[in-house]
Amino acid sequence: MxxxxxxxxxxxxxxxxxxxxxxxxxxxxxxxxxxxxxxxxxxFGGVVAPFVGAVAVIFAILLGFLANDIWDRERAAAAAVRTEADSLLSLTALAATFDLPREPLAGAVRNYAQTVVTDEWPAMVRGDSAPAAEFALDRLLKTVARLDLGSAGNGDLRRLLLNAGLAVRRARNHRLDLSRDESEPVKWLMVLVLAVTSQxxxxxxxxxxxxxxxxxxxxxxxxxxxxxxxxxxxEAPFVPPFAITPAPILHILKVIGGPGMPGAGAT
Known part of the structure; x- marks a missing residue:
C-alpha cells in the first residue's frame, strides 16, 4: 500500500x-x-496544550530520519550521474591528449550516451534498465580494449583508458541501483501512524x-x-516531477558532436 x-x-x-x-x-x-x-x-478534557509538543517531537524525529535517507539517496544519485559523465569525458580527453584516432572511440561514447538518455532514463522511472544501454556499454568497453596504441608508445595509456571505461560501468550500476532503491516501508508507515497520532x-x-x-x-x-x-x-530520485536529469551526459553529446575531439580541459 x-x-x-x-x-x-x-x-x-x-x-x-x-x-x-x-x-x-x-x-x-x-x-x-x-x-x-x-x-x-x-x-477526557483537561489535557494541557504542551502535550501536543511531546507527540510532535517524536513525529519530527522520525520524519527527520526519513528525510535524511531520501536526501542522501538523491545526492548519491546525482553524484553517480556526474561520475558517469566525467568518466566518459575522460575517455575522449585521453584519446585527444595522446592523438588517438577520433573514431571509433568517439562513436562508441556517443552511442552509449545517446542510448542512456533516450532509452535508459525513461526506463529508470519504472526502476528498470535498458538492454540497449548495456549493449552500448559493452561495445564501448570492447572498443577501448581494441584501440591501437602502438603510435602512442605509452604502456600505461591502455590501463588509463580501461580504468575510465570500467568507471563508467561502476557509475552506471550505482545509478541503476539507486533508481531501484527506496526507503523502508516500515519507516513510511510509522511516519503516517505518528502523523495521525499528532492529529x-x-x-x-x-x-x-x-x-x-x-x-x-x-x-x-x-x-x-x-x-x-x-x-x-x-522518494525516487529519477521519477518526475523532481527527477535528476541526464544533463551531464547530454553535455558529453554536445562535446563530442563537434568537429574535433575535446581536449583534456573540456568540461
Whole structure:
C-alpha cells in the first residue's frame, strides 16, 4: 500500500493524502462534538496544550530520519550521474591528449550516451534498465580494449583508458541501483501512524470548543500533508516531477558532436 502511494503522480498522491488526513480530522471533530459521542469524548478534557509538543517531537524525529535517507539517496544519485559523465569525458580527453584516432572511440561514447538518455532514463522511472544501454556499454568497453596504441608508445595509456571505461560501468550500476532503491516501508508507515497520532493529540487538547478545534486541526493537518507530500515526491530520485536529469551526459553529446575531439580541459 505504501509503495503504491509513493508511485502515484503528484496530484493523485496529494489528493489521497488530503482525503486521508482530512477525513480523519473531520472524524475527530464529529466524535468530539457529535450528539452521541461528544459527551463521552469531552470527558477526557483537561489535557494541557504542551502535550501536543511531546507527540510532535517524536513525529519530527522520525520524519527527520526519513528525510535524511531520501536526501542522501538523491545526492548519491546525482553524484553517480556526474561520475558517469566525467568518466566518459575522460575517455575522449585521453584519446585527444595522446592523438588517438577520433573514431571509433568517439562513436562508441556517443552511442552509449545517446542510448542512456533516450532509452535508459525513461526506463529508470519504472526502476528498470535498458538492454540497449548495456549493449552500448559493452561495445564501448570492447572498443577501448581494441584501440591501437602502438603510435602512442605509452604502456600505461591502455590501463588509463580501461580504468575510465570500467568507471563508467561502476557509475552506471550505482545509478541503476539507486533508481531501484527506496526507503523502508516500515519507516513510511510509522511516519503516517505518528502523523495521525499528532492529529489526535491536537484534537484532545481542544475539546472545550468546536471552532478552535477545527482551526487547529486544519492548520496542523495542512502542515502534515505538505511535509509528507514533499518527502514523497523526492522518494525516487529519477521519477518526475523532481527527477535528476541526464544533463551531464547530454553535455558529453554536445562535446563530442563537434568537429574535433575535446581536449583534456573540456568540461
Amino acid at each position: 505504501i509503495t503504491s502511494l509513493l508511485l502515484l503522480p503528484v496530484v493523485p498522491m496529494l489528493a489521497v493524502l488530503i482525503a486521508f488526513f482530512g477525513s480523519f480530522a473531520a472524524l475527530l471533530v464529529l466524535l468530539s462534538f457529535g450528539p452521541r459521542t461528544g459527551p463521552a469524548v469531552r470527558s 489526535l493529540a491536537v484534537a484532545i487538547v481542544h475539546l472545550d470548543r468546536i471552532r478552535p478545534q477545527i482551526a487547529a486541526l486544519v492548520i496542523w493537518t495542512s502542515g502534515v500533508v505538505l511535509v509528507i507530500s514533499l518527502l514523497a515526491v523526492h
